Amino acid sequence: xxxxxxxxxxxxxxxxxxxxxxxxxxxxxxxxxxxxxxxxxxxxxxxxxxxxxxxxxxxxxxxxxxxxxxxxxxxxxxxxxxxxxxxxxxxxxxxxxxxxxxxxxxxxxxxxxxxxxxxxxxxxxxxxxxxxxxxxxxxxxxxxxxxxxxxxxxxxxxxxxxxxxxxxxxxxxxxxxxxxxxxxxxxxxxxxxxxxxxxxxxxxxxxxxxxxxxxxxxxxxxxxxxxxxxxxxxxxxxxxxxxxxxxxxxxxxxxxxxxxxxxxxxxxxxxxxxxxxxxxxxxxxxxxxxxxxxxxxxxxxxxxxxxxxxxxxxxxxxxxxxxxxxxxxxxxxxxxxxxxxxxxxxxxxxxxxxxxxxxxxxxxxxxxxxxxxxxxxxxxxxxxxxxxxxxxxxxxxxxxxxxxxxxxxxxxxxxxxxxxxxxxxxxxxxxxxxxxxxxxxxxxxxxxxxxxxxxxxxxxxxxxxxxxxxx
Numbered sequence: 001x002x003x004x005x006x007x008x009x010x011x012x013x014x015x016x017x018x019x020x021x022x023x024x025x026x027x028x029x030x031x032x033x034x035x036x037x038x039x040x041x042x043x044x045x046x047x048x049x050x051x052x053x054x055x056x057x058x059x060x061x062x063x064x065x066x067x068x069x070x071x072x073x074x075x076x077x078x079x080x081x082x083x084x085x086x087x088x089x090x091x092x093x094x095x096x097x098x099x100x101x102x103x104x105x106x107x108x109x110x111x112x113x114x115x116x117x118x119x120x121x122x123x124x125x126x127x128x129x130x131x132x133x134x135x136x137x138x139x140x141x142x143x144x145x146x147x148x149x150x151x152x153x154x155x156x157x158x159x160x161x162x163x164x165x166x167x168x169x170x171x172x173x174x175x176x177x178x179x180x181x182x183x184x185x186x187x188x189x190x191x192x193x194x195x196x197x198x199x200x201x202x203x204x205x206x207x208x209x210x211x212x213x214x215x216x217x218x219x220x221x222x223x224x225x226x227x228x229x230x231x232x233x234x235x236x237x238x239x240x241x242x243x244x245x246x247x248x249x250x251x252x253x254x255x256x257x258x259x260x261x262x263x264x265x266x267x268x269x270x271x272x273x274x275x276x277x278x279x280x281x282x283x284x285x286x287x288x289x290x291x292x293x294x295x296x297x298x299x300x301x302x303x304x305x306x307x308x309x310x311x312x313x314x315x316x317x318x319x320x321x322x323x324x325x326x327x328x329x330x331x332x333x334x335x336x337x338x339x340x341x342x343x344x345x346x347x348x349x350x351x352x353x354x355x356x357x358x359x360x361x362x363x364x365x366x367x368x369x370x371x372x373x374x375x376x377x378x379x380x381x382x383x384x385x386x387x388x389x390x391x392x393x394x395x396x397x398x399x400x401x402x403x404x405x406x407x408x409x410x411x412x413x414x415x416x417x418x419x420x421x422x423x424x425x426x427x428x429x430x431x432x433x434x435x436x437x438x439x440x441x442x443x444x445x446x447x448x449x450x451x452x453x454x455x456x457x458x459x460x461x462x463x464x465x466x467x468x469x470x471x
Contacts, residue, residue: 013114016121017158019165026170028456035172035179038163042180043187046071050152052145054138064294066188066438067287069180075156078127080177082157083164084291086119092372117161124157125150134302173452178445185434185442189243192235192433199234208235232342239340239431246427246436250443253278253419258408262384263392271392274384276408279416281369283440285362286424288369290437292361293335300332337428344429351429359421366417370409377405 026034050073059065059072070079090112128150131137137149164176173179195207204211211234215225226237259273300320308316311323320332327333334353338344344351370376374383381402384390394400420440427436434442 007111009115009118010111013111013118016114016117017162019162019169019171021169022171025459028453028460031170031172031456035167035174038167038172038176039179039183042069042076042163042176042183045075045156048075049073050075050077050137050149052137052141052148064290064437066184066435067181067290067441068294069177069184075152076160077131078124078153078157080160080164080180081291081294082123082127083120083161083177084287086116086123088288088291089119090116117165120161121158124161125154128153128157130298130302133306134298135305136301139305173449174445178441178448181438182442182445182449185438188434188438193240199231204229206235208237208240211235212237228342232340235433236340236431239433242427242430243433243439246423246432246439247443250423250440253416254443254447258412260404260408261392262389264388272389274389276405276412277416278412279420280409280412281366281373281375281416282444283420283437284369284373285365285417286358286420286437286440288365289358289361289421290424293358296335297327297332300327300330337425339428340431341429351425355422355425358425359418362417362421362424363414366413367410370413375409377402377409380405380409 053073055073065071065079068079068081068084070076070081131153132141132146132149141149160176166172166176167179168175191207193207193209196205196210198204199206199211204214211229212225216222229236254277256278257275259275262272262274264272297320300316301322303316304311304320304322307313311317311321317330319330320327321329327336334350334357337354337358338347338351371379378398381398384401385396385398390396391401391404394404423440424436427439432439
């Protein structure tokens with residue numbers, strides 16, 4: 001039976017909107033169709049502006065929007081942030097032992113999924129109110145206008161939650177979280193490279209490749225035009241080269257692993273290898289750190305707009321000093337990354353402090369996630385034992401397996417977290433398209449999609465294999 005804490009939410013989850021589970025295996029063509037429909041609707045919502053909202057100044061969340069698949073001023077303002085935050089909360093409770101939860105119990109798993117959905121909807125409402133109160137849509141809004149803005153954000157948030165459930169229940173591929181992130185990063189890269197629309201500041205096209213050709217026809221210096229444009233925020237050719245290089249680097253890092261020999265105790269002669277990847281905890285640390293930085297920035301912005309509009313409160317200025325909507329100092333200032341080499345050179349201390357905080361926090365969160373996510377040496381050793389596996393040459397016990405895993409897992413976790421944090425930080429300084437975090441996430445997501453599609457193709461080609469596997 002579910003733990004007492006989880007059972008408190010059971011009556012509420014029954015009234016939540018729900019996507020029906022498919023009765024049988026969904027064909028590959030149907031999965032592509034549903035995934036495509038969800039993706040098209042997502043792109044449409046990123047182009048529909050929020051009715052009643054007003055904007056001024058630069059986008060304070062520009063660098064982090066790719067992680068949450070959000071678009072400023074559109075119905076996708078909140079993106080997948082409510083789902084990600086709610087998922088982290090429920091993961092924390094379920095993995096830390098703070099609540100009674102049995103992963104092998106279908107009832108507990110279903111109830112936890114319902115609670116995650118409930119928290120996602122609640123977080124959508126909370127963030128919508130916070131954005132309005134924090135002045136993200138202008139100041140002095142009437143109650144009617146604020147209510148209309150809240151209603152738009154809340155309804156779209158529920159739709160995104162249902163889209164995520166639709167894909168995760170097998171109607172499509174993966175989840176809405178991974179789909180929207182990968183699609184947003186891909187669109188951003190294509191847009192910054194090939195967009196023919198004129199850029200408002202320098203008269204050339206927005207796309208770096210087209211703008212560079214235009215610069216050559218105008219007789220500009222090929223080298224200087226390659227590295228910079230008249231507007232430091234415009235995409236450049238060096239940014240395109242860095243983007244391609246980061247993609248190749250992340251793909252290479254994803255392939256690096258240590259392989260431990262294993263054998264199956266119940267089948268004599270069976271041999272295999274257990275891989276421990278260099279990026280052992282994947283990109284989870286950088287997502288957690290980015291979410292934390294964004295939340296701190298958000299708190300600083302709300303405190304400044306509500307309690308320090310004239311910038312005279314010293315304590316709030318320490319948290320974050322704003323001039324209008326522009327962040328000029330405080331702790332929050334060092335939690336945001338320079339987005340080009342020009343911005344980095346203008347204030348290198350800010351960039352280096354941000355990189356140090358990002359890398360250090362990634363290491364801390366990676367080590368923390370080892371235990372919360374059940375990825376530590378003791379947990380993995382127990383999983384191998386429960387599966388009937390052992391390491392040849394050692395007695396069949398969790399202790400020797402744990403000792404061997406302890407030599408590798410903590411080390412690769414720390415090294416991987418340092419690499420992920422460094423890529424996420426320094427690639428932004430060079431003007432990478434879609435942000436370094438976005439590329440890290442996209443490479444991992446595309447690898448997962450490749451595996452899922454390959455598996456579905458195999459099951460469709462060999463139906464008997466699916467019956468044997470219970471698919």
